[in-house]
Amino acid sequence: MQLRIDLHVHTVYSSDSLITPKELIFYGRQRGLDGVAVTDHDRFDGALKIAKETDFLIIPGIEISSLNGHIIGLNVNELVPPKLSVDETLDRIKDAGGISVACHPITFFKKSLKGHISPRFNAIEVINSSAFPFNYSVRHNEEIASQLGIARVAGSDAHYGPEIGYAHTLVDAESEVEEIVKAIRRGSCSPHGKAIPLTTRFKKQLLLLKRNFGRK
Ligand SMILES: [Zn+2]
Ligand SMILES: [Zn+2]
Structure with missing residues (x-):
């Protein structure tokens, strides 16, 4: 079974995202995805809560x-x-039963791993729809992935509902979290997608400014 999954989405549990749980599911379905990975910054309580409340x-x-x-x-x-x-982070992910992804390895304006990617990672995010400059980053990430021989994945890195699904990983697995993770680990997956249009990113920035201003 080929599943389309956006493996990198932030919800309101990340302070820099506008995506509510409802929007996450609405856009996920609307974009024809079979699932999404919720990857908030340094917390996963939101992801667990959302997973429990939806089918x-x-x-x-x-x-x-x-x-x-x-x-x-x-x-x-x-x-x-x-x-x-x-290295410690990778050890902790492994101990916690998870798999690791080197996300947006080469891009500006994000905290990139650059020279710290090794075959210890389970996968590399070859396509990140928010990366800048986009084509350059994809080419570069492809090179690193083939040099290291690790699985290739993709995600939108969405922080605003309409950004969801600009990239997806095609995973050959049954529709179950454990099976999907296993398939990625053995490389039964491929990255697909494109850059989020600048107009959409611009709208997001305006909405974030408006929200943050309203909070003060
Ligand atoms: Zn990041
Ligand atoms: Zn991110």
Whole structure:
């Protein structure tokens, strides 16, 4: 079974995202996805809560701020703290029963891992729809993935509902979190997608400004 899954989405449990649980599921379905991974910054309580409350497929994840850049842990069963070295972070993800993804390895304006990617990672996010400059980052990530021989995945890194689904990973698995994670681990997956249009990103920035201003 080929599943279309956006493996990198932030919800309101991340302070820099506008996506409510309702919007997550609405856009996930509207974009024809079979599921999404919720990967909020340094917390996964939101992901677990959302997964419990819907029959839409949610892979609980976390985007961890390691000392050397962002790392995604998928299907972890306990919190992996921020500010650890890359190696320690990878150990903790493994101990928590999850798999690791080197997200947006090469991009500006995000905390990228750059030289810290190794075959210890389970997968590399070759396509990140929010990466800048987009084509350059995809080419570069492809090169790293083939050099290291690790699985290739994709995600939108959405922080605004309409950004969901600009990228997806095609995973050859049954529609179950454990099976999907296993399939990614063995590389039965491929990255697909494109950049989020600048107009959409611009709208998001305006809405974020408006929201943050309203909070003060
Ligand atoms: Zn990030
Ligand atoms: Zn992210």
